[in-house]
Amino acid sequence: MSSYKPNEYSANATAQASSAGGAYAPTNATADAQLGTWFRAVDTDGSGQLTVHELQRALVNGDWSPFNIETVRMLVNMYDSDNSGTIGFEEFKGLWHYIEEWKGCFRTFDHDRSGSVDRQELHQALVAFGFNVSPAFVAKLIQKFDRYGTDVNSNGQGNITFDNFVQACVTVKTLTDSYRAIDTDHDGWIQISYDQFLDLVVRQRA
Ligand SMILES: [Ca+2]
Ligand SMILES: [Ca+2]
Ligand SMILES: [Ca+2]
Numbered sequence: 001m002s003s004y005k006p007n008e009y010s011a012n013a014t015a016q017a018s019s020a021g022g023a024y025a026p027t028n029a030t031a032d033a034q035l036g037t038w039f040r041a042v043d044t045d046g047s048g049q050l051t052v053h054e055l056q057r058a059l060v061n062g063d064w065s066p067f068n069i070e071t072v073r074m075l076v077n078m079y080d081s082d083n084s085g086t087i088g089f090e091e092f093k094g095l096w097h098y099i100e101e102w103k104g105c106f107r108t109f110d111h112d113r114s115g116s117v118d119r120q121e122l123h124q125a126l127v128a129f130g131f132n133v134s135p136a137f138v139a140k141l142i143q144k145f146d147r148y149g150t151d152v153n154s155n156g157q158g159n160i161t162f163d164n165f166v167q168a169c170v171t172v173k174t175l176t177d178s179y180r181a182i183d184t185d186h187d188g189w190i191q192i193s194y195d196q197f198l199d200l201v202v203r204q205r206a
Helices: 007-019 031-042 052-058 069-079 089-109 119-128 135-145 162-182 194-205
Strands: none
Touching (some): 031 052, 052 069, 069 089, 089 162, 119 162
């Protein structure tokens, strides 16, 4: 899976977050040292490699809920360049930067600073990323990624936390890329065989 970066929106948002004194936004020469300290803290068994579970224990959402294990697996798959199944320090640097970019992006679209992204906020984010998705689809996406189930919170509106926001956006991006590769005449319609369909879905889950 290629590592999808949330385009120019994140660059601005990350810069804002850093200047606002974000705790984990190393921007100077000590960045590597800080990351090293953090890496050793996350590497609880001192193996020099981070497993999916070590990383999951270290990553929390704005509301302190633990990261969805699927999102952690996705991140590890993206940055495990030597295919060891774990994350070494050099790989960790890339992964860390990626999470920081997404954090900035998440803050940009969490307009009401609720720590979660609701239907309108997610719709705006996806449209800003260039995905022409319908409100109905966004509602489905929220339903799929809402860790607390849909429409159970007091305002009757489902929303998603940071980890699932990243996963939802990367999912849409990956599927859109697959679709566009088949939609060679760019008319928004594709005709695919059963085999092609299976291939598309299986690759999405890789
Ligand atoms: Ca370890
Ligand atoms: Ca590795
Ligand atoms: Ca929000």
